[in-house]
Amino acid sequence: MAVSLMIVGVGGQGSLLASKLLGNILTAEGYDVKVSEVHGMSQRGGSVVTYVKFDEKKVYSPIVTAGEADYIISFEKLEAARYVSFLKKGGKIIVNAQQIDPMPVIIGSAKYPDDILDELKNKGVFVDETDALSLAEKAGSSKAVNIVLMGRLAKYLNIKYDEWINAIENTVKPKFVELNKKAFELGYNYGK
Amino acid sequence: MSTKNKKLMIGNEAVSRGLYEGGVNVVSSYPGTPSTEITEFISKYDDVYSEWAPNEKVAMEVAFGASLAGKRSCCCMKHVGLNVAADPLFTLSYTGVTGGLVVCVADDPAMHSSQNEQDSRHYAVASKIPMLEPADSEEAYLFAKSAFKLSEEYDTPVLFRMCTRMAHSQSIVEIGQREDFKGYEYEKKPWKYIMTPGNAVKRHPFVEERTERLTQLAENCGYNRVEIADNTKLGIITAGTCYQYIKEVFGDSVSILKIGMINPLPVKLIKEFSEKVDRLVVVEELDPIIETHCNNIGVKVEGKSLFSKIGEFSQQTIREVLLNESADTVKTETEIPVRPPVMCSGCPHRGMYYTLAKNKITVLGDIGCYTLGSAPPLNALDSTLCMGASVSGLHGFNKASNNENKTVCVIGDSTFMHSGVTGLINIAYNMSNSTVIVLDNSITGMTGHQQNPTTGYNIKGDPAGKIDLEALCHSIGINRVRVVDPYNLEECDKVVKEELSADEPSVIISRRPCVLLKYVKHEKPLIVNGEKCRGCKMCLKLGCPSISFKGKKAVVDATQCVGCNVCSQLCPFGAIEREVQE
Numbered sequence: 001m002a003v004s005l006m007i008v009g010v011g012g013q014g015s016l017l018a019s020k021l022l023g024n025i026l027t028a029e030g031y032d033v034k035v036s037e038v039h040g041m042s043q044r045g046g047s048v049v050t051y052v053k054f055d056e057k058k059v060y061s062p063i064v065t066a067g068e069a070d071y072i073i074s075f076e077k078l079e080a081a082r083y084v085s086f087l088k089k090g091g092k093i094i095v096n097a098q099q100i101d102p103m104p105v106i107i108g109s110a111k112y113p114d115d116i117l118d119e120l121k122n123k124g125v126f127v128d129e130t131d132a133l134s135l136a137e138k139a140g141s142s143k144a145v146n147i148v149l150m151g152r153l154a155k156y157l158n159i160k161y162d163e164w165i166n167a168i169e170n171t172v173k174p175k176f177v178e179l180n181k182k183a184f185e186l187g188y189n190y191g192k
Numbered sequence: 193m194s195t196k197n198k199k200l201m202i203g204n205e206a207v208s209r210g211l212y213e214g215g216v217n218v219v220s221s222y223p224g225t226p227s228t229e230i231t232e233f234i235s236k237y238d239d240v241y242s243e244w245a246p247n248e249k250v251a252m253e254v255a256f257g258a259s260l261a262g263k264r265s266c267c268c269m270k271h272v273g274l275n276v277a278a279d280p281l282f283t284l285s286y287t288g289v290t291g292g293l294v295v296c297v298a299d300d301p302a303m304h305s306s307q308n309e310q311d312s313r314h315y316a317v318a319s320k321i322p323m324l325e326p327a328d329s330e331e332a333y334l335f336a337k338s339a340f341k342l343s344e345e346y347d348t349p350v351l352f353r354m355c356t357r358m359a360h361s362q363s364i365v366e367i368g369q370r371e372d373f374k375g376y377e378y379e380k381k382p383w384k385y386i387m388t389p390g391n392a393v394k395r396h397p398f399v400e401e402r403t404e405r406l407t408q409l410a411e412n413c414g415y416n417r418v419e420i421a422d423n424t425k426l427g428i429i430t431a432g433t434c435y436q437y438i439k440e441v442f443g444d445s446v447s448i449l450k451i452g453m454i455n456p457l458p459v460k461l462i463k464e465f466s467e468k469v470d471r472l473v474v475v476e477e478l479d480p481i482i483e484t485h486c487n488n489i490g491v492k493v494e495g496k497s498l499f500s501k502i503g504e505f506s507q508q509t510i511r512e513v514l515l516n517e518s519a520d521t522v523k524t525e526t527e528i529p530v531r532p533p534v535m536c537s538g539c540p541h542r543g544m545y546y547t548l549a550k551n552k553i554t555v556l557g558d559i560g561c562y563t564l565g566s567a568p569p570l571n572a573l574d575s576t577l578c579m580g581a582s583v584s585g586l587h588g589f590n591k592a593s594n595n596e597n598k599t600v601c602v603i604g605d606s607t608f609m610h611s612g613v614t615g616l617i618n619i620a621y622n623m624s625n626s627t628v629i630v631l632d633n634s635i636t637g638m639t640g641h642q643q644n645p646t647t648g649y650n651i652k653g654d655p656a657g658k659i660d661l662e663a664l665c666h667s668i669g670i671n672r673v674r675v676v677d678p679y680n681l682e683e684c685d686k687v688v689k690e691e692l693s694a695d696e697p698s699v700i701i702s703r704r705p706c707v708l709l710k711y712v713k714h715e716k717p718l719i720v721n722g723e724k725c726r727g728c729k730m731c732l733k734l735g736c737p738s739i740s741f742k743g744k745k746a747v748v749d750a751t752q753c754v755g756c757n758v759c760s761q762l763c764p765f766g767a768i769e770r771e772v773q774e
Contacts, residue, residue: 011533023200023362033200034328036361038304039225039640044564045737046533061440062328062361062433065508067519082528085521102531106740107569107732110529123522142751 002055004064005153008083009075010100011048014146017172018073019050021150025167026054029159036062045103047079071156073149075132076100081116084125093125094152096132096145128152135186144183151187161188201365203358206329207296208233209365210336215373216240216266217291218258220251222610223639224270225305226359227298231268232642235651239370244642244651247579247610248273252280252295259293259349260385262376264340268296271312272578276611278315281349283387285319286395288347288402290376292340295321298354301477302504305356305638307559307576309502311478316351316455320399322406323351323455324415327435329363335415335452340373346402346409353454355477357433357504407456415452418465421445426514427469429462429482429493433505434475440507441515457485466491473498473514477505535564537738538714538754540704541631543678544602545572546734546758547685553600553692556589558582558612560604561637561706569735573602580611587615587624596625597692600700603628606636606644609659613668619697620669627691627698630661631678634705641709665699672698679704681761707754715755716771720746724767731759731768 005022007015019035026033031054038048051064069087074080074095087093095117104110113119121127130152136144147168154164165181172180201209207230211219219242221231235242245251251267258265269277274297281295297315300306316323324339326332336352343350383391410416424447428438431451438448449465451457462485466472474483474495483495498513499505511517535542545565548555549572557563557573558581566573575585582601590596603612608630619626636642643649648658665673672694676687684702691698705712717738727744738752739759748759748768760768 010531012536027198027200027364032364034361034363035200036357038356039228039360044533044536044561044638045531047531059363060436061507062357062363062436063506065506065519067521078528078531081524081526082531085519085523087522089520101740102529103534103567103735103737104529104532106737107735108741109568110527112529113526116524116526116528119524119526120522123524125522 002053002059004069005052005071006064006069007050007073008079011044011046013075015050018146021167021171022052024171032059034059034062094128097129098133130190136183139183139186140179147180147183148187151184154188198364198366200362201329202360202362203329203332204229205233206332206365207336209367210333211266212237213368213370214337214340215264215371217263218265220245220254221268222248222251223636223642224273225639226356227268227270228639230296242651246645248277252277255293259289259291262378263291266294271299271310274312282319284349285321287385289343292343293349294339294352295349296352298359300356313454313481320403321349321351323353325353325432325454327432329365333365403456410453410456410458411460417450419448421447424469427472428475430475437507437510441510459489462491534737537752538707538756540633540678543681543758544684544702545570547688548572556582556585556601558603558607560607562631569733579607580615583612583615583628586626587619590624590626600627600629602631605632605646609645617668629700632701632703637706661701670697670699675701675703678702679756717750717753717755718748718768719771720748721767721769724765726765730762
């Protein structure tokens with residue numbers, strides 16, 4: 001059975017680079033890999049989702065459906081809750097503890113729920129919560145939230161630390177390699 | 193197998209690699225999600241001529257010309273773009289080709305980024321043109337590579353169908369070498385290329401006979417494949433990504449007839465397959481094209497009696513429909529607010545939309561990022577139909593309603609070039625006092641920043657011809673052409689009022705480049721002076737994602753704000769300030 005991951009967040013948060021890094025590292029590890037995302041209208045500050053699946057055998061469907069995700073990597077709290085129905089029993093949520101108000105909340109026609117991650121935890125969902133924005137800023141750029149979260153994910157996947165570093169070097173532009181390596185390290189070692 | 197040539201590719205990149213290796217010489221396209229990346233990837237090959245055309249009809253006719261000249265050509269578009277190009281398509285079926293010609297069309301089931309959910313397979317059937325449809329990136333690459341030979345051998349354009357999931361899903365492709373294709377010598381063939389009635393009546397029988405030959409091919413070709421399982425209780429006929437969903441659910445435990453050539457469909461192959469299985473089900477998204485064919489040839493199948501004609505499928509759809517299994521999931525009790533897409537912080541369209549909304553103006557809209565102005569709180573649009581319809585629709589609205597001083601249309605620079613300009617010609621010719629607003633952000637925005645005839649650059653980013661919008665409007669016969677900066681609310685308000693009250697047609701060009709363009713310099717973020725802010729919420733009327741309320745005061749998110757300064761013009765208390773430089 002393929003391992004299924006979802007990367008969810010708000011359009012513009014950098015999920016594309018995260019899925020590219022994952023795709024590259026999993027291909028290099030010799031897995032069959034499928035990555036699926038939607039481009040276009042929904043990217044403009046809307047809720048976005050990317051699916052990543054890998055297996056030693058052939059991967060067929062490029063998408064993840066309800067109850068199938070082994071991991072949901074969420075760049076924002078509300079988005080983690082939005083997609084929780086996709087999580088497999090015993091699956092893990094890795095979430096950036098950041099609140100970004102959607103437009104209905106900004107204009108006062110909806111309320112951003114309080115303690116939404118607590119509700120998930122109370123339902124027995126495994127939630128790995130990280131202040132990825134602060135760690136990204138510590139690494140040198142608020143844009144590195146994506147790589148901080150990849151560092152968190154690396155804790156759970158059976159891929160060597162050095163392989164991740166190799167993949168970062170092969171995926172990001174040379175001038176951003178050091179920043180992203182730092183961000184990855186901060187995410188990986190968070191809470192130690 | 194060397195891993196060096198193995199690469200993770202989105203379906204669109206795989207198509208472009210296949211076309212490249214198949215020897216493509218000329219590619220002309222108009223951007224449209226989810227087809228855009230095919231041409232973007234092609235543009236990276238220096239030994240292929242590629243371009244963005246003003247619209248899909250032009251693109252297809254460019255591909256026709258290149259084929260006539262003996263070269264292999266391609267045009268790419270989204271499903272609704274094929275409507276625009278339908279005129280050349282149907283007669284191209286009659287003329288056939290010299291150099292191979294491939295028409296890539298990308299459908300968008302579930303309408304992730306489209307205004308309708310039409311099924312382009314109907315076009316293949318109606319125009320009697322063969323259509324290929326791959327099921328993953330590897331097939332996309334292989335099918336595309338083979339398409340030019342199919343086109344030349346059968347003297348026909350070839351339709352190449354993608355869907356959103358195919359176009360934007362990545363899987364591993366093993367790439368090869370480009371075929372050294374020199375092209376064919378041009379030869380005058382009036383009987384084949386001049387479609388006067390006298391010639392066309394002789395070509396139609398050719399088209400019918402070609403369909404018969406292509407049906408023979410469909411019975412036994414690499415595009416269609418039968419996978420017989422040990423258990424023959426259930427047989428499934430399917431195509432595209434649906435094949436992957438079925439394999440995910442059933443593995444090798446059901447028999448499958450996987451169709452890669454959607455038109456024409458085989459007859460004998462389907463009949464033989466149906467005889468091998470007890471129950472036969474067709475799994476296809478959108479309309480019952482394969483199912484209808486089965487019914488026509490007398491093969492009993494189940495299809496749309498089980499599956500929806502609406503939206504995308506998934507492995508979950510297959511489980512629910514064929515196995516009656518539902519997913520075991522965690523649900524939240526708390527209601528999760530929706531997160532719709534929004535216009536970006538600093539989007540130049542916002543100032544103009546605010547002006548129109550404030551003045552309660554009826555606004556006929558068009559296709560692009562600026563369709564997002566329809567959402568709350570701006571609610572600035574009254575209609576969105578198709579590319580160019582804002583301009584022509586405005587003329588009709590004004591002719592019918594005598595509401596010329598309260599109605600405008602908005603259209604982007606690229607969309608205006610696509611098909612807005614013909615509507616403006618109608619306004620000038622048939623004389624309505626219409627006010628057309630061109631939202632000129634100097635790029636094709638929604639599809640991800642493609643150059644267009646007004647930007648002065650070509651697909652490779654090199655300097656190119658530049659259409660002067662003001663001069664174009666003047667030459668059509670519009671005397672009143674005004675240019676405004678949408679970051680200046682006072683100016684927008686004044687110009688909109690003046691042009692609406694004018695006794696002749698006018699064009700307002702609302703000009704400022706898209707804030708996401710790399711060359712656009714961002715100003716320092718604004719800050720709210722808490723002592724001055726009285727919590728009146730005027731600033732929230734802009735629908736800017738950078739502005740929200742914490743307690744009773746407005747706050748500006750410094751990570752998102754680009755300092756466009758539109759909100760500070762709106763604040764009656766001068767509370768939104770530029771950060772003081774230290």
